[in-house]
Amino acid sequence: MSANPITIDKIILHKLVMSLKDPFETSFGTFQDKEFFIVEMIDKDGFTGFGESVAFSSPWYTEETVKTNEHMMVDFLIPLLLKEPIEHPDEVSKRFQIIRRNPMAKSALEGAVWDLYAKRKGWSLAKVLGGTRSQIDVGISIGIQPSVRSLLQVVERYVLEGYKRMKIKIKPGWDVEVLKEVRREFPTIQLMADANSAYTLEDIHHLKKLDDLNLMMIEQPLGHDDIVDHAKLQAAIETPICLDESINSFDDARRAIELGSCKIINVKIGRVGGLTESKKIHDYCKLQGVDVWCGGMLEAGVGRAHNIALTSLDQFTLPGDTAASERYWDQDIIEPAVTVENGIIHVPEKPGIGYEVNRKVLESFRVDKITVSNE
Numbered sequence: 001m002s003a004n005p006i007t008i009d010k011i012i013l014h015k016l017v018m019s020l021k022d023p024f025e026t027s028f029g030t031f032q033d034k035e036f037f038i039v040e041m042i043d044k045d046g047f048t049g050f051g052e053s054v055a056f057s058s059p060w061y062t063e064e065t066v067k068t069n070e071h072m073m074v075d076f077l078i079p080l081l082l083k084e085p086i087e088h089p090d091e092v093s094k095r096f097q098i099i100r101r102n103p104m105a106k107s108a109l110e111g112a113v114w115d116l117y118a119k120r121k122g123w124s125l126a127k128v129l130g131g132t133r134s135q136i137d138v139g140i141s142i143g144i145q146p147s148v149r150s151l152l153q154v155v156e157r158y159v160l161e162g163y164k165r166m167k168i169k170i171k172p173g174w175d176v177e178v179l180k181e182v183r184r185e186f187p188t189i190q191l192m193a194d195a196n197s198a199y200t201l202e203d204i205h206h207l208k209k210l211d212d213l214n215l216m217m218i219e220q221p222l223g224h225d226d227i228v229d230h231a232k233l234q235a236a237i238e239t240p241i242c243l244d245e246s247i248n249s250f251d252d253a254r255r256a257i258e259l260g261s262c263k264i265i266n267v268k269i270g271r272v273g274g275l276t277e278s279k280k281i282h283d284y285c286k287l288q289g290v291d292v293w294c295g296g297m298l299e300a301g302v303g304r305a306h307n308i309a310l311t312s313l314d315q316f317t318l319p320g321d322t323a324a325s326e327r328y329w330d331q332d333i334i335e336p337a338v339t340v341e342n343g344i345i346h347v348p349e350k351p352g353i354g355y356e357v358n359r360k361v362l363e364s365f366r367v368d369k370i371t372v373s374n375e
């Protein structure tokens, strides 16, 4: 038993609904309101850690939803956390192994344990994760726009704001020609496309046209749960494939790399089940020479803070999707808000996630609250 294991006293699940500044459209559809949980975890010594769930209200991205997250956390995962003290946050994913899948529910709770652990040590979350960077390069993800003209205006705005990489959502009918226009207008920017599984192997010849556009990568062109067809596509095109939805665990990443299904991985803490699993993927990709970057799930400030800490690890070699709070929210739930200067975010050095939760603002967006005490 370590000198000071974590004994959780209380877990509060704050259910929030926040309205995005601009509607977010992908190949799946459009949404404006983000419903999610902020996990507040208080231990017997009075330390408080925060996590954030990233599942959407409907199962369009993966099978998880806000409702399944609530069910899994309250009925299965929290009881596993409360049953005995926690020596180290790496234990959490082991304890959760008896529960199948549900990575986003697991990650929301595990993230709060990591924040609590860092605060108890007096270290930043980046430091306890093994981060080496004091600042990180960030890019931005741009949803499908109503016209090419408005897309070019949005790209220009973010290029002027200094974002290091532009991610453009594509789908059949809004892809090669649109990207050609962006590349013509911005010949030197770091440019990538995210297809969110909108294509099949029948589109190989069409997707091959992307090779003329000097893209950094094409993200998740094929099936959300595929690595075999992606290997065939990667063998047929020059543009590096990046996997997002297909990678839900360390083993998924290992198998995809072994098969040659991708050359880059978009690591999302919630999608893979937490920070411990994210670190395992990061460490394996470092050994294999596979670039990784940190994807986004339109998080509020707590999730954004976790993404910043993870991105400080050295194999996060490519700009991620962790843009500034103001890109998403009129008012974020953390202080200070996450800011980006010339495409750079400074990694907080304060203990834990490095940002304070503004309780007044959090409560202004709260629609439900579930408290579980450790009897």
Ligand SMILES: O=C(O)CCC(=O)C1=CC=C[C@@H](O)[C@@H]1C(=O)O
Pocket: 026, 061, 140, 141, 194, 196, 244, 295, 296, 297, 298, 299, 321, 322, 323
């Ligand atoms: O948080 C951000 O700004 C990135 C958002 C983003 O690009 C995505 C969020 C969720 C699902 C997808 O549509 C897409 C992605 O695939 O990364």
Ligand SMILES: [Mg+2]
Pocket: 194, 196, 219, 220, 244, 245, 266, 295
């Ligand atoms: Mg993606």
